[in-house]
Amino acid sequence: MPLLELTADGLYCPAGRFHIDPWGPVDHAVITHAHSDHARPGARAYLATAATAPLLRARLPEASIQSIGYQESVTLGDVRVSFHPAGHILGSAQIRLDHRGEVWVVSGDYKLAPDPTCVPFEPLRCHTFVTESTFGLPIFRWSAEAQTIDAVHAWWRANQEAGKASLILAYALGKAQRLLASIDPSIGPIYAHGAVERVNRLYREQGIALAPTLAVPDAADYSGALIVAPPGWHNTPWSRRFGHVSAALVSGWMRIRGTRRRRSLDRGFVLSDHADWPALLRAIDESHAETVWVTHGFRAPLVRWLEEHGRRALSVEARFEGERDETPEEPAP
DSSP states (O other), X not given: OOSOEEETTEEEETXXXXXXSOXXXXXXXXXXXXXXXXSOTTOSEEEEETTTHHHHHHHOTTOOEEEEOTTOEEEETTEEEEEEEOXXXXXXXXXXXXXXXXXXXXXXXOOOSOOTTSOOOOOOOOSEEEEEETTOSTTOOOOOHHHHHHHHHHHHHHHHHXXXXXXXXXXXXXXXXXXXXXXOGGGSOEEEOHHHHHHHHHHHHTTOOOOOOEEOOSSOOOTTOEEEEXXXXXXXXXXXXXXXXXXXXXXXXXXSTTHHHHTTOSEEEOOOSSOOHXXXXXXXXXXXXXXXXXXXESHHHHHHHHHHTTOEEEEOOOOOOOSOOOOOSSOOX
C-alpha cells in the first residue's frame, strides 16, 4: 500500500494520520511553505518549519501552529517526519516520510537556483519522490539571476532618464523579497506596496537583508523611483497615481512569447521561484527514486519523459496553483 494516497482533501498519510498541504479543513496539516495554495485555513493543527511559522501566523492568526527546524524530526503515528530545505521561499521545505524503512519525499514547490532569501535546496534520496512540475516543459530554462537583475537595473536607469517611474510587479511573498535582496538601492528610492511591505517586515525580522523600502504615499514625485507591487495591482486606480510609468513583470511565465503583450506590460523579466526543466530532471535524478509522482503544472509531459527514460511515473491531480498572483484580500496602501 502506498505511504500516501490522494483524497478529497489532498495528499493523506494513513500511517501518520495527517495531510500534506491539504485543500480543505482537516485535523492535522503538515505544510511545505506559506503560499496560500499550500497553506489553506481550516485545519485543527499545523506543522511547519520554524521559518515558515511567522508567515503562517500572519495569514492564519487563529491557527494552532507547531514548528521544528530543518533536519529535525517528529513521529506522527507510525511515520517519522522531517523537514528539509526546498529553496522555494523563506522557510520552504521538502517533507521526508520514513515508515519502517520506506522513504517518500514530498517536494512542495522548489528551485535549485541560489536565492539570498532562503536556504538552498537539499537533494534527498527516497523510494518515491512527489515533485511539482509548474514549469515542466523543455522551453522553460532560466538564465542566471545576476543577468536578470542587471537587466532590471538597466530598465530602471533608462526609465529615470526618460522621467518615468518604474513599476515592477512581483508576487508579494517570496518573489518581491528575492528581488529586493539583490536590487541596487543606490540607483534611486524604492517604494513597496503595503502587501509587499508586510512580508518584508516578516523577512527582516528573521534576519533577511533587503534593500530599504518606503511606504507608498498618496502623493509624491515618483519619477526615477522603483515601485514593487503584486501583479494584481497593475492598471488599477492605485497604480495610476504614479503618472508617467513603465510597468514590468518578474515571472517565469515571461519565458512564453506574448505574455508581456497580453498583460499590457512594457517589459518582462524571467525570474522564477520554481525549478526550470533541467532543474526538475536533476532533482528527480538526485533523489534516486524508483517511483515519481508528478503534481501541479505540466504533469503529462514530465511523466511521459520520465517513462521514456525508464522511470515509473504517475500524474497526480492537485489543486495547487503554482506561481500565481498573490493579490491581497483587501486593498493596502
